Amino acid sequence: MTYSSILIQFLNGLASASSLFLVAAGLSLIFGVTRIVNFAHGSLYMLGMYVAVGLAGQIGFWWSVPLAALAVAGFGALVEALLLRRIYGAPELLQALATFALVLVVKDYTLWQWGPEDILGPRAPGLDGAVTIAGNRFPEYDLFLIAFGPLVLAALWLLLKRTRWGTLVRAATQDREMASALGVNQRWLFTSVFTLGACLAGLGGALQIPREPATLLIDLSVVVDAFVVVVIGGLGSIPGAFVAAFLIAEIKAFCIGLGYSTLTLVIEFIVMAVVLVIRPWGLFGRKPVLPRGPGAIERPLTPPSRTVIAALVAVTAALALLPLAYGGYTLVLMVDILIFALFAVSLHFIMGPGGLHSFGHAAYFGLGAYGAGLLAVRAGAPMEVSLAFAPLLAGLGALVFGWFCVRLSGVYLTMLTLAFAQIIWSIVFQWDDFTGGSNGIVGLWPAPWLASKTAYYYLTLVSCVAAIALLWRVLYSPFGYALRAARDSPTRADAIGMDVRQLQWAGFAVAGLFAGIAGALYAFSKGSISPETMAVSRSVDGLVIVLLGGIQTLTGPVWGAALFTWLQDTMARNIDYWRAVIGAVILLLVLAFPQGITGFVAERLEQRRT
Amino acid sequence: MLEVRGLNAGYGPAKILFDLALKAAPGEVVVLLGRNGAGKSTTLKSIMGLLRLHAGEVTFEGRRIDRLPTYRIARLGLGYVPEDRRIFTDLTVMENLEVGRQAPRADAPHWSPERLFTLFPNLGRMQDRLGGRMSGGEQQMLTIARTLIGNPKAVLLDEPSEGLAPVIVEQMAQTILEMKKSGLCVLLCEQNLHFAHLVGDRAYVIEKGHLRYSGSMAELERDDAVREQFLSV
Ligand SMILES: Nc1ncnc2c1ncn2[C@@H]1O[C@H](COP(=O)(O)OP(=O)(O)O)[C@@H](O)[C@H]1O
Numbered sequence A: 001m002t003y004s005s006i007l008i009q010f011l012n013g014l015a016s017a018s019s020l021f022l023v024a025a026g027l028s029l030i031f032g033v034t035r036i037v038n039f040a041h042g043s044l045y046m047l048g049m050y051v052a053v054g055l056a057g058q059i060g061f062w063w064s065v066p067l068a069a070l071a072v073a074g075f076g077a078l079v080e081a082l083l084l085r086r087i088y089g090a091p092e093l094l095q096a097l098a099t100f101a102l103v104l105v106v107k108d109y110t111l112w113q114w115g116p117e118d119i120l121g122p123r124a125p126g127l128d129g130a131v132t133i134a135g136n137r138f139p140e141y142d143l144f145l146i147a148f149g150p151l152v153l154a155a156l157w158l159l160l161k162r163t164r165w166g167t168l169v170r171a172a173t174q175d176r177e178m179a180s181a182l183g184v185n186q187r188w189l190f191t192s193v194f195t196l197g198a199c200l201a202g203l204g205g206a207l208q209i210p211r212e213p214a215t216l217l218i219d220l221s222v223v224v225d226a227f228v229v230v231v232i233g234g235l236g237s238i239p240g241a242f243v244a245a246f247l248i249a250e251i252k253a254f255c256i257g258l259g260y261s262t263l264t265l266v267i268e269f270i271v272m273a274v275v276l277v278i279r280p281w282g283l284f285g286r287k288p289v290l291p292r293g294p295g296a297i298e299r300p301l302t303p304p305s306r307t308v309i310a311a312l313v314a315v316t317a318a319l320a321l322l323p324l325a326y327g328g329y330t331l332v333l334m335v336d337i338l339i340f341a342l343f344a345v346s347l348h349f350i351m352g353p354g355g356l357h358s359f360g361h362a363a364y365f366g367l368g369a370y371g372a373g374l375l376a377v378r379a380g381a382p383m384e385v386s387l388a389f390a391p392l393l394a395g396l397g398a399l400v401f402g403w404f405c406v407r408l409s410g411v412y413l414t415m416l417t418l419a420f421a422q423i424i425w426s427i428v429f430q431w432d433d434f435t436g437g438s439n440g441i442v443g444l445w446p447a448p449w450l451a452s453k454t455a456y457y458y459l460t461l462v463s464c465v466a467a468i469a470l471l472w473r474v475l476y477s478p479f480g481y482a483l484r485a486a487r488d489s490p491t492r493a494d495a496i497g498m499d500v501r502q503l504q505w506a507g508f509a510v511a512g513l514f515a516g517i518a519g520a521l522y523a524f525s526k527g528s529i530s531p532e533t534m535a536v537s538r539s540v541d542g543l544v545i546v547l548l549g550g551i552q553t554l555t556g557p558v559w560g561a562a563l564f565t566w567l568q569d570t571m572a573r574n575i576d577y578w579r580a581v582i583g584a585v586i587l588l589l590v591l592a593f594p595q596g597i598t599g600f601v602a603e604r605l606e607q608r609r610t
Numbered sequence B: 001m002l003e004v005r006g007l008n009a010g011y012g013p014a015k016i017l018f019d020l021a022l023k024a025a026p027g028e029v030v031v032l033l034g035r036n037g038a039g040k041s042t043t044l045k046s047i048m049g050l051l052r053l054h055a056g057e058v059t060f061e062g063r064r065i066d067r068l069p070t071y072r073i074a075r076l077g078l079g080y081v082p083e084d085r086r087i088f089t090d091l092t093v094m095e096n097l098e099v100g101r102q103a104p105r106a107d108a109p110h111w112s113p114e115r116l117f118t119l120f121p122n123l124g125r126m127q128d129r130l131g132g133r134m135s136g137g138e139q140q141m142l143t144i145a146r147t148l149i150g151n152p153k154a155v156l157l158d159e160p161s162e163g164l165a166p167v168i169v170e171q172m173a174q175t176i177l178e179m180k181k182s183g184l185c186v187l188l189c190e191q192n193l194h195f196a197h198l199v200g201d202r203a204y205v206i207e208k209g210h211l212r213y214s215g216s217m218a219e220l221e222r223d224d225a226v227r228e229q230f231l232s233v
């Protein structure tokens, strides 16, 4: 690389850093004060893009930018006041789930309003030319962006340091309970912070339209980038977000400049993983103050009563008889439900009793699926052998990644699990020769004796029921109790001689192994697999199922899987805007049952008993 | 001015307080005594609305406050100084005070920064110091100043003498007497009987969440049995 091309790549990086910073700053502010992990932040960015593209035709680009930012800010204020305000008391993950539901709703709204095609934005009038820098042409608009990022940083800095509002925000970021005991009205503070964050996201999106077309796929990719930036910078730190945005954007720019553009899919996650391992609270973050006030005391996981066991046996028996009455599509759907029930139970195992909130469980499902596919297609192993050994690959993956993950806690742990899942995903996605890249692996067929729908159904039924029963059994073994003790009181567990990390590590690996069984069964049931198998959305599906079912219940994940899989299947076949419907259903459920459905039922039953 | 009746509260399924009743009047220092874990801090948190009550009522100036959000309670003029200080360590002394600032009240003593800095000369000399860079004693002064600048009518103090050097404990006692003199109602949690004697007018003693004794500080001083049973370690 010559000096001039290094300079150009550096400037490219700076221009990208600016809009990344805008999104990340808003996300960081919102998280700092409200402790909400706002998955919808990328959707706000996407809305900013679409609104600006829509308006630019009528009022010109320069007016469309502030108007789009304001419109998104207004939307953010509404979301905060109507939705988030009702769930600040709910468990952290349920809040994240609600914002994820919002992602689905916003996506379908955008699809409905602006259509499925990407929309090219206008150029910025007055800045549509290029200047010559060190012999290379460089867009004027990008120079403007380079200057804009630091300006916003300065403005935010003044706002936070020089105004009463800023002082209150910083106080609430550190200890919001104490702030309210001093008379600070959190509601108003939360609404204003969320509105500002939304405004920044909308602004970031609107400013991006001369550089990139507006697309429906931008929401998740932006929010994931923004998370990475916020986590690297340190949650709640604005300067941290700025430095991290700069770092990530530059690294990406140089990957492209040096001809390793495929590396951009994964490099930020590698950087994040490295940062988290070295500095578990990000570059500018500090060890979070332990949760204040009445800590949430998890309800104990009581062993299932005789009635519950009898009911479970009855359900299993009914499932065993099912092929007598139904065939074809019902069996296919039931296979899906069983597989996702096992997937969800394994996720629940590590999230509920294990207390490790994984956002990347799909990685182990996917490793199981790819393990099976690769053994069968690349190694030519018989299906039975592939099925038996594939889960070990998932277990091995969980063993390796788990070692890092159990060293962190809270949101940082969650983000690291996501990072690892993304790393695996992008390896699979890019390694064309071995994994088939984006096309995946096709032609995975069960052995002849298992080829009929009924036979495969029985295989799945037996495997899943046995695996689920085994996992549940483990929960009531000494290991299971120790896992819960480690979750509820790590210091005390440590004091009585339990190795908390070791326990959690083992739990993580077990959960990965069982997710791998589900993945392997999935691969042969579909006949083909693709990187989709382990995409973020699958991890999120798992979370939705577990949270819907109720995280501190035993059988919740199974009912959640049945309901969710059935709902998704029915909707996808019958309704155009099924994502929005699912999002709306999730939102309603979260609002109505902040403890999950099974948790809700259990609570009612308990009340009736006392 | 502040009255608690039939208070039951706890954390999740764990019940901590049982049918507590307390009263405190303006210009009075009422001490809530009890061993570690007796439920003193929990009582203050319940009054402040930081904990949902299982049963009972709390009135402040004749008005029910047990259903109000914490910030509303604070704005009615009830100040709270928590046991672990909870200084905003990222904020400077002046910024910490800014968070606690409220408009002056006609019927409560007014505390301007100047007046607070005469009461706590140390703080006046370190206005731009970050909260996290202060000694324990200085932080304790700051939490009290941060509450007083909200111009409260009554203050809940949770073990302000804990972990302080004897000289500073002395100073703390003076501060509380100063607050009393200005007409504030003070409800003070203590384990340290000596400190309680320095400042208290009346005392309540709780044990495992139950009220065991109430009477004047002077009477408690004479009542060896109560002290022996509920307070000695
Ligand atoms: N956040 C909490 N969650 C659960 N239990 C708590 C919590 N805080 C205090 N407790 C329990 O409540 C009881 C009373 O505590 P506390 O009110 O702090 O006592 P004191 O202030 O008198 O020392 C103790 O048994 C303590 O273990």
Ligand SMILES: [Mg+2]
Binding pocket: B037, B040, B041, B042, B083, B158, B159
């Ligand atoms: Mg206490």
